Amino acid sequence: MPKEKGTDIPINGVDQDDVKQEEENCASAENADELSLSEEELTALCREHVCPECDVMQKAEQERLRALADTENVKKRLLREAEEMKRYAGDSILGDLLPVLDNLDLALAHADHADEACKNFVMGVDMTRKIFLDTLKNHGLESVEAVPGTEFNPEFHEAVGMASEDDLDDNAVAQIVQAGYVLKGRLLRPAKVMVNKKS
Incomplete structure (x- = not known):
């Protein structure tokens, strides 16, 4: 069957239309894999690849700093209470x-x-x-x-x-x-x- 003018010519006996079709099939299969990821897996992927300027990253950093500050405050309060207990133990x-x-x-x-x-x-x-x-x-x-x-x-x-x-x-x-x-x-x-x- 003769090829029409302007169509791809087979290279080394491989039809270029077949190659393109195969690439499209692979891409759609990858997209299907991405869509089948769970919400947790997507969130983990997002955290791995998120940029520092992203709102999600800034929010996570703020939460981390707040947790550290809370921990430090609890530690100071416990030390103060222990000191007071020692001071007035008798x-x-x-x-x-x-x-x-x-x-x-x-x-x-x-x-x-x-x-x-x-x-x-x-x-x-x-x-x-x-x-x-x-x-x-x-x-x-x-x-x-x-x-x-x-x-x-x-x-x-x-x-x-x-x-x-x-x-x-x-x-x-x-x-x-x-x-x-x-x-x-x-x-x-x-x-x-x-x-x-x-x-």
Whole structure:
């Protein structure tokens, strides 16, 4: 069968139309393979070949940086909480020891009426109290300033009653009922005081 003018001429006995047809068949087969990829496979291919300026890449980078920042914030918070736990670990034990200190103070307050025979005993109680208080101070315990005449401070004082002293100002501490204590800057127990109100 003669070829028409302008058509491809067989080269080495291979018809060029057949070659083109074969290439088209291969291309359509590749397209069919691409279309049969799952959504996950397509997303993975996209991530491999995406350019840095692409919105998908920028969004993924932002999410990665946000996750890193969140992780860093959690780490810092856990370190801060661990430090705080170490710093105030003894507050419950020291809080439980405060009544012992209160009882020693109470014993010394009533020692004024003791006779000569008890003076050595009172001196022993006073020395015990000082050693005990020094030991607690070594662990960060300090007494709240509550002296008669100082102004009442609700952050460190707890009012348990009213007094009427003419020589003191209104809202001044008139009497200390129970000493208060601070542990490393944090209030462990407020000082219980009587507050002055002039009539």
